[in-house]
Amino acid sequence: MIRSIQLAFHACSWEYLVSCRGVGPSWGKAMLKEKIGVVGAGKIGSAILRGVIRAGLARKQQVIASDVSRVLRQSVAKELGIKVTPNNGQVCDFADIVILAVKPQILDPVVKEIAKNLGKAKLLVSVAAGVPLSRIENNLAKGARVVRVMPNIPCVVGAGASCYAGGANANARDLERVGSILNSFGIGLPVEEKYLDAVTGLSGSGPAYVFLFIESLADGGVQVGLSRDVALKLALQTVYGSARMALESGKHLGQLRDEVTSPGGTTIAGLYALEKGGMRGTVMQAVLQATKRSQALGKGES
Numbered sequence: 094m095i096r097s098i099q100l101a102f103h104a105c106s107w108e109y110l111v112s113c114r115g116v117g118p119s120w121g122k123a124m125l126k127e128k129i130g131v132v133g134a135g136k137i138g139s140a141i142l143r144g145v146i147r148a149g150l151a152r153k154q155q156v157i158a159s160d161v162s163r164v165l166r167q168s169v170a171k172e173l174g175i176k177v178t179p180n181n182g183q184v185c186d187f188a189d190i191v192i193l194a195v196k197p198q199i200l201d202p203v204v205k206e207i208a209k210n211l212g213k214a215k216l217l218v219s220v221a222a223g224v225p226l227s228r229i230e231n232n233l234a235k236g237a238r239v240v241r242v243m244p245n246i247p248c249v250v251g252a253g254a255s256c257y258a259g260g261a262n263a264n265a266r267d268l269e270r271v272g273s274i275l276n277s278f279g280i281g282l283p284v285e286e287k288y289l290d291a292v293t294g295l296s297g298s299g300p301a302y303v304f305l306f307i308e309s310l311a312d313g314g315v316q317v318g319l320s321r322d323v324a325l326k327l328a329l330q331t332v333y334g335s336a337r338m339a340l341e342s343g344k345h346l347g348q349l350r351d352e353v354t355s356p357g358g359t360t361i362a363g364l365y366a367l368e369k370g371g372m373r374g375t376v377m378q379a380v381l382q383a384t385k386r387s388q389a390l391g392k393g394e395s
């Protein structure tokens with residue numbers, strides 16, 4: 094059920110984004126000529142690889158990943174059919190575009206470790222929350238090309254929301270390549286680097302907020318007598334359907350809300366409870382706190 098909703102959602106968002114905005118995934122567009130590598134094949138690293146392969150942007154033979162965990166390497170190799178290695182340098186030697194997806198706290202030593210293999214010839218794409226381009230560039234050869242990206246986890250189902258910013262030496266082709274990778278599994282929007290902490294607070298961390306909201310909606314259903322199974326299916330479909338409607342209609346969210354809120358009806362009673370509980374302020378606080386945490390990680394705080 095959840096899988097079918099995911100598939101329906103990504104199909105819908107692709108169709109919508111391609112037809113309405115022209116910034117949708119790259120299905121049907123040219124495959125990447127470059128080879129892609131991921132250093133750190135954890136949650137987001139492997140999600141990006143899944144997204145790229147599913148979108149048909151790269152063949153399995155064009156892709157390599159490294160990770161310290163043997164178990165993880167084996168499972169990624171089995172699932173995606175790509176080359177894996179414990180050696181980060183080997184990823185850089187093989188790939189033209191290297192996606193660095195290790196935790197921000199260990200980013201500096203890993204960047205130093207691969208600096209020689211990268212040189213100026215390879216493009217480094219960092220997805221680490223908070224870590225500024227200048228800090229990465231300072232640990233690399235002079236002239237090294239770096240792009241900083243903030244993806245989010247729904248890229249695994251082709252419905253990711255990512256932003257990216259180029260470093261001092263990244264050229265237009267580098268940005269175009271990164272844009273096509275990100276657009277292959279959702280939307281990828283260029284922004285100035287100074288906005289990437291805010292992007293982290295909103296879309297980078299946002300899926301967890303939405304999962305919590307869906308779970309809360311289902312809990313509410315259980316509280317008023319629905320089975321867990323039915324409540325969860327209804328909660329998921331409600332969030333999926335509402336997001337799809339907002340995307341496809343292009344209407345202001347306030348207008349969409351007013352259209353389903355009758356005077357003296359059930360929805361206004363529910364909305365009153367949400368407003369009284371400070372939902373809007375709480376969600377805004379979540380984005381603010383996550384943005385601050387991203388800024389703190391960027392300053393090297395653990």
Ligand SMILES: NC(=O)c1ccc[n+]([C@@H]2O[C@H](COP(=O)([O-])OP(=O)(O)OC[C@H]3O[C@@H](n4cnc5c(N)ncnc54)[C@H](OP(=O)(O)O)[C@@H]3O)[C@@H](O)[C@H]2O)c1
Nearest residue numbers: 133135136137160161162194195196197220221222244246
């Ligand atoms: N998860 C998200 O939704 C998300 C969204 C946007 C950005 N990001 C960013 O993506 C990065 C990775 O996050 P994640 O959630 O994917 O973390 P994760 O699941 O822990 O993945 C990181 C992987 O890197 C491995 N690793 C550790 N040291 C390594 C080394 N020296 N060389 C190669 N691999 C190494 C880890 O292995 P061990 O676990 O064995 O140490 C782990 O498998 C972070 O910088 C985060 O800020 C994540």
